[in-house]
Amino acid sequence: MSSDHPVKDQILARYRERTSKSRALDVQAKTSLPGGDTRWAAYHLPYPIYMTRGAGCILTDVDGHGYLDFQNNYTSLVHGHAHPDITASIQAQAVNSVVYGAPAEGQFHLADMITKRLPGVDQLRYTNSGTEATMMAMRAARAFTGKPVILKMDGGYHGSHDMAEVNITPDLSSNQLPIPRVEADGVAEAVLGAVAVARFNDLESVETVLKARSGEVSAIITEPLMNSAGMVVANDDFLPGLRALADRYGVLLIFDEVVTFRLHAGGYQGKTGVTPDLTAIGKLIGGGLAIGAFGGRAEIMALYDPARPNGFHHSGTFNGNPLAMAAGMASVNALTPESINHINRLGDDFRIGIDEAFAEAGLHGQATGEGSLAYVHWTAEKVTSAADVVRWKQKAAELPRLLHLELLNQGIFSANRGMFNISTPMTAAEIDQALVAFRAALFTLKPYVADHAPHLMI
Ligand SMILES: Cc1ncc(COP(=O)(O)O)c(C=O)c1O
Known part of the structure; x- marks a missing residue:
């Protein structure tokens, strides 16, 4: 400096x-x-x-x-640092080992707590970060609809996987639509074939993309309030308008509630009554430990049932690890x-x-x-x-x-x-x-x- x-x-x-x-x-x-x-x-x-x-x-x-x-x-x-309940839960679990390579009860207890709160989440699966959560939510949307393109908002941050590394920094040109570009070195330009960009608080731009790429878009992803872009709050008509556009054009709506879950007991979706088809969460649901989760409508999440022939694959060494479950339950309980x-x-x-x-x-x-x-x-x-x-x-x-x-x-x-x-x-x-x-x-x-x-x- x-x-x-x-x-x-x-x-x-x-x-x-x-x-x-x-x-x-x-x-x-x-x-x-x-x-x-x-x-x-x-x-x-x-x-x-x-x-x-x-x-x-x-x-x-x-x-x-x-x-x-x-x-x-x-x-x-x-809950700040070293919250007594969260610390006690972590300690109690740690003495019984931190991860088993087998299921443990905490996985469905925490999932029950979360699905009771978020109206758009009937079932969920764990990841180890919010990045993985949005990556999996986008993948679920593509797999469920069979359509390749995800529509995101200019300036929207959903973590650092390749599909999310598009227009994290907004396009400042005055074009009717933002020009998509990859954000980080090493992200394949090919990703631009699968990501379209519209403007937050601008339903017209969203509809323009949906019309132009009709039949190609699987989902719209947005934070209900754009946090890292600068705590940009949605206008009253924006989220209901997105829901209506998603329904009209037959695409899924994904809310990234990794941050906004904290704003209401039912998340931002509970607060506004706008229910997405898929939701990504993370951060507070791990009580301070590394975590993420994606979930949504039962008919979408059912495709992850391992008993199902040709079910969707999703794995991860630390998914649903007991330590994060223990901390997460204490955190959500205290919220x-x-x-x-x-x-x-x-x-x-x-x-x-x-x-x-x-x-x-x-x-x-x-x-x-x-x-x-x-x-x-x-x-x-x-x-x-x-x-x-x-x-x-x-x-x-x-x-x-x-x-x-x-x-x-x-x-x-x-x-x-x-x-x-x-x-x-x-x-x-x-x-x-x-x-x-x-x-x-x-x-x-x-x-x-x-x-x-x-x-x-x-
Ligand atoms: C809205 C949003 N989505 C996703 C992520 C990514 O989460 P993580 O850092 O756990 O990968 C973040 C992280 O700040 C975020 O703010």
């Missing part, structure tokens, strides 16, 4: 001063991990902070500093309607507080999101698409990155892209503490804004 402003220098100097042990570990890590990293989303410059302990909503780093955790392993830790209300209310207060902090600092900015999810944007304009998010980011110089580092300097741990989420151990006191830090960070950054992004000064 080059030096081009005293505010930036000062933030970086404080960061380096506070985190000398993390810096040393980052150097050590570079020997065996490329650039010291094994997880792109958790790495940032100049180097990330190494943590040693988590308890409730507090993380402790190797230099002994405490942080309020608003990142929560990218929403998987809805009651009351605890969901609690974090959603705190999230509402948090987003309001962010908007107020921007106004007090005399800067344009806002938080979008819903319930316990929030995303900070350096724009006051309405954010309705992933493309909107990228457009403001391009004009914000290094503000998102500096805000993230300055919040770390003040003991607030968030995702470097500007994402925050609330965990159940948090109370109004933690929200207040974070907002005080946020306000202070904005005032620290104001001279940088004046010089590098003057359009953001009110």
Whole structure:
């Protein structure tokens, strides 16, 4: 990170001063991990902070500093760290071994809990990540319908398998339809023959693709609220409209609820009454351990019945492993309607507080999101698409990155892209503490804004 402003220098100097042990570990890590990293989303410059302990909503780093955790392993830790019930469940299972290579009861107990909650999931199968969950949901749709193409949203993130690595970064051209392109090095261009792209919150674009590729599309996949794209909330008519289009054109609707499951006891589908044919889930259903699952209508999932001749194949060494089942049951059990209300209310207060902090600092900015999810944007304009998010980011110089580092300097741990989420151990006191830090960070950054992004000064 080059030096081009005293505010930036000062933030970086404080960061380096506070985190000398993390810096040393980052150097050590570079020997065996490329650039010291094994997880792109958790790495940032100049180097990330190494943590040693988590308890409730507090993380402790190797230099002994405490942080309020608003990142929560990218929403998987809805109950924060070391929740007593989850820890006890993991311990109780671990002494009886962690995996058997045979079924164990926890698999159907957790599945029962989830299928009772999600209206669109009659039956499910486990994977070990949300990536695998969306990959399998897409594959199930193609196998069930016999049609090759999946329609995804521009800017939608569904993990990192090849079919999902298309237009994760939105197309900024003003074409009527986004131009599909592969996102990551090494993804076969051939994948573009099997993925079409339309715009979130734009039913016309969805219908245009369905018409143009009539008979080829097996399913539409979307998050009901686009989280990593920038917590872009669906307009009221969008999800019901997608359901209607899917029915009209004879394609399946897949909801990726890997993140949005936390927003309502019945997931986003339970909240809105829009029921998908297939659903991908993950994160919180593993209580912090690696997990994913895909499920849906009984007639689709029945095709995975191993007793069935020519049934669909799906395997995985760790699918439904007892440790993840034990942690997952404790996690889902503790995610009651009351605890969901609690974090959603705190999230509402948090987003309001962010908007107020921007106004007090005399800067344009806002938080979008819903319930316990929030995303900070350096724009006051309405954010309705992933493309909107990228457009403001391009004009914000290094503000998102500096805000993230300055919040770390003040003991607030968030995702470097500007994402925050609330965990159940948090109370109004933690929200207040974070907002005080946020306000202070904005005032620290104001001279940088004046010089590098003057359009953001009110
Ligand atoms: C909406 C969504 N789908 C899928 C995934 C992939 O999940 P995982 O990281 O467990 O592979 C993520 C991860 O952040 C996600 O946010």
